[in-house]
Amino acid sequence: SYELTQPPSVSVSPGQTARLTCSGDGLAKHYGNWYQQRPGQAPVVVIYKDNERPSGIPERFSGSSSGTTVTLTISGVQAEDEADYYCQSGDSSASLVVFGGGTKLTVL
Amino acid sequence: QVQLVQSGAEVRKPGASVKVSCKASGYTFTSYDINWVRQANGQGLEWMGSLNPNNGDTDYAQKFHGRVTMTRNTATSTAYMELSSLRSEDTAVYYCARGFESVTTWFDPWGQGTLVTVSS
Numbered sequence: 001s002y003e004l005t006q007p008p009s010v011s012v013s014p015g016q017t018a019r020l021t022c023s024g025d026g027l028a029k030h031y032g033n034w035y036q037q038r039p040g041q042a043p044v045v046v047i048y049k050d051n052e053r054p055s056g057i058p059e060r061f062s063g064s065s066s067g068t069t070v071t072l073t074i075s076g077v078q079a080e081d082e083a084d085y086y087c088q089s090g091d092s093s094a095s096l097v098v099f100g101g102g103t104k105l106t107v108l
Numbered sequence: 109q110v111q112l113v114q115s116g117a118e119v120r121k122p123g124a125s126v127k128v129s130c131k132a133s134g135y136t137f138t139s140y141d142i143n144w145v146r147q148a149n150g151q152g153l154e155w156m157g158s159l160n161p162n163n164g165d166t167d168y169a170q171k172f173h174g175r176v177t178m179t180r181n182t183a184t185s186t187a188y189m190e191l192s193s194l195r196s197e198d199t200a201v202y203y204c205a206r207g208f209e210s211v212t213t214w215f216d217p218w219g220q221g222t223l224v225t226v227s228s
Contacts, residue, residue, distance in 0.1 A: 031210075048216070049210060086153055095168060095170065099145075
């Protein structure tokens with residue numbers, strides 16, 4: 001089955017670098033995408049196609065890929081970055097879109 | 109600006125159906141798929157399926173086959189998601205999202221979400 005695995009939680013202090021990982025065999029074939037979801041809000045894409053950043057997303061957000069793992073890196077973490085982060089991959093035309101379980105980023 | 113605005117919260121009894129709408133603005137509605145994703149309280153995101161507004165073609169997640177129907181009205185740039193035979197486990201926030209395709213699908217932007225509560 002197509003599954004994406006994320007650590008449930010990551011904690012960092014303000015100004016430090018947060019690295020959130022997402023692993024799954026399907027990532028060898030498909031790109032990984034990342035969404036930020038603040039409490040009570042809809043998700044917002046912060047990285048797509050492994051490492052592309054949409055307009056309006058701060059430069060401190062970056063993405064990378066290696067084999068079956070994609071990584072979201074947040075450099076110089078700010079308090080406003082505290083949120084749930086979901087990775088996602090797959091292809092809707094193949095009726096196959098999957099989300100990871102999410103990582104709660106806590107800014108200490 | 110590109111925006112998706114969804115209909116308001118709904119309450120249904122088990123066994124009933126619910127239809128949620130998603131009105132698009134700020135772009136050509138028929139140029140991008142509309143996807144539906146749901147999220148139970150405190151849980152993760154779950155993809156339900158996608159709709160091609162240009163021709164009405166749909167792709168549904170296996171889990172929802174037979175219970176979900178996605179349609180559209182191109183005159184009003186509105187997409188619809190109907191879920192039938194509701195059970196308590198369907199209580200969730202339902203989101204629509206515009207889909208992009210390049211080997212992989214990604215979603216931007218998302219609607220504000222519609223809370224569907226299934227309760228007797």
